[in-house]
Amino acid sequence: MNAHAYSIKKLNFKYDTNRMILNDLTLDFKKGQITGIIGPNGSGKTTLIKNLSRILQPDSGELYLFGKDLAKYKQKDLALTTGVVFQERDSEFQFTVFDIVMMGRYPYKKKFEVENAEDYAIVTDALEKTNTYQYRNRYLDELSGGEKQRVLIARALAQEPKVLILDEPISHLDLHYQVEILKMIQELAKLKDMSIIVILHDLNFAYKFCDQLILLNEGAVFDQGTPEEVITKENINTVYKVQIEIIKDLKNNGYHIIPAY
Ligand code: ADP
DSSP states (O other): OOSEEEEEEEEEEOOSSSSOSEEEEEEEEETTSEEEEEOOTTSSHHHHHHHHTTSSOOSEEEEEETTEEGGGSOHHHHHHHEEEEOSOOOGGGGSBHHHHHHHTTGGGOOTTOOOOHHHHHHHHHHHHHTTOGGGTTSBGGGSOHHHHHHHHHHHHHHTOOSEEEEESTTTTOOHHHHHHHHHHHHHHHHHHOOEEEEEOOOHHHHHHHOSEEEEEETTEEEEEEOHHHHSOHHHHHHHHOOOEEEEEETTTTEEEEEEOO
């Protein structure tokens, strides 16, 4: 059994300009673990996950998904393996929430095959898990940013992927849902052996919820390892140009990361 969900070697990528955006990235994303990607704005986080989900093609390098060359996956097999929730959302406004979440089941369907009771059960479960069931008959553009975000996570859950890739999934959520969604992600990794790749801005959440972290800086891997190894005063100061304090939380056996003004 392959221990890695994704494994990439010397990945290089640039948009049509000559500026290299991803520089020689060599990374492993472990199966059944939560790997957080952190780094300042513009460091290449979204570009990296677009390469992982094959929305963008690398200029050079090797990309493997469960040991198989990513380029060799049929589109349908890729959709069955990897679910992606991006920040941008555009074309789906004319659909109801229920229909959008049902779209997560399409990779499982043959041409003209209609949804069955199992699909309905899975979609209902995804709506309930994200607390969006009450919006099921509404249109996406009638919802708030945070509600939309939860609906798109529900669609990815209905897809039942082996790897779930999330681009800042909690950016529009209030504190309650930030914690709820992160706990749910943790449960998926633990109970369903799902591999999670998640871009997070909040270093405290990254520290608490991720098994592994990748710190990107200017398109290169600055550091990778456990949260304890990666979130150090020195790393954060060098990459984010800000001083932090890491304070031990004796009560919860964790840490608080706070900027030191
Ligand atoms: P992050 O997600 O870490 O904020 P991005 O991956 O979005 O970073 O962007 C990395 C770099 O690539 C930035 O300098 C950004 O301006 C550039 N970039 C992003 N998208 C495009 C694009 N479509 N065309 C050209 N450059 C882009």
